[in-house]
Amino acid sequence: MWQILRQIARTGIVTEPAPSSAAGEATTIQSIHQALLDILGQALTIRQVDAGSCNGCELEIHALGNPYYNIEGLGIKFVASPRHADMLLVTGPVSRHMEEALRRTYVATPEPRLVVAVGDCGCTGGIFGESYASCGRVANVIPVDVTVPGCPPPPIEILRGILSAVRRTKSARS
Template sequence: MASYLILQKILKTGFVSEPAPQPDPALRTREQALQAEILKVFGQAVAIRHVDAGSCNGCELEIHALNGPHYNIDGLGVKFSASPRHVDVLLVTGPVSRHMEAALKRAYDAIPDPKWVVAMGECACTGGMFGESYASCGKISNVIPVDVEVPGCPPTPTALLQGILAAVSKDAPNANG
């Protein structure tokens, strides 16, 4: 009897979740442009090292979404690597906590030239609600040079893809190399 009442309530209530988004064909051209640009600049895949400098993990959730099958960044030639010695792009999230300042500098110094730094999220770009204090250095550019800032709290995976494209584009100025 209880299952009947549950089914009756479900039928009466209807769908309460949002409908799935419609596909955006414009994204496909951006993805193809990203892959073409990566191959043009590097002749191979671009490798990224992610450093969490003290974030709330909101940006990391979007990075995980970017790694999922929907965006298929591996197929686009974008790979994540554990070693900064084998990467082209340093992706940094969160405001730089004082405890992460030296580690972030070491990761940056270990990346061979040419290298690009992408600051992802409001905290990485501006220091966010944390700002500069006894415990926080604030934004990433207070510690290392930044080439591209991807604002948002958190930014969407598409915005992050666009930031990566802006970083590795030949037309983008590279202050580091």
């Protein structure tokens, strides 16, 4: 026991320091929140679909729910059924096994539906591309409104992509 305590005392704190640009990013997040509320005026529901990703993008999407980004605080919620969704958030290259499921999810989502492809794999097929096991990018299977590149993209970029898709819909309705 004493050996462990001595080792802890010798090693000290080994975590990385907090990001220095936290104040600038916090104001960016607040401005995105306000823009979403101004455009929507109501809640936005998202169905997230993993079409064959490595789960890197899913980790970043889950980070949107933490207190720092607080996506639910501005009325954006993730739902389990595409029938209750306004937007599909699709990650990964579409595997052949997920191709039909993704099409059915798209058809089950009520109009006007939005589709956001997240990550390099969802945008371009990434390192997997098109093959016997992969259809490649999401746009090869269903229409995509906005792409969010990155491997994986940071949560703030995913939030910007959602805002961009909502703005396109708002301008199309006007």
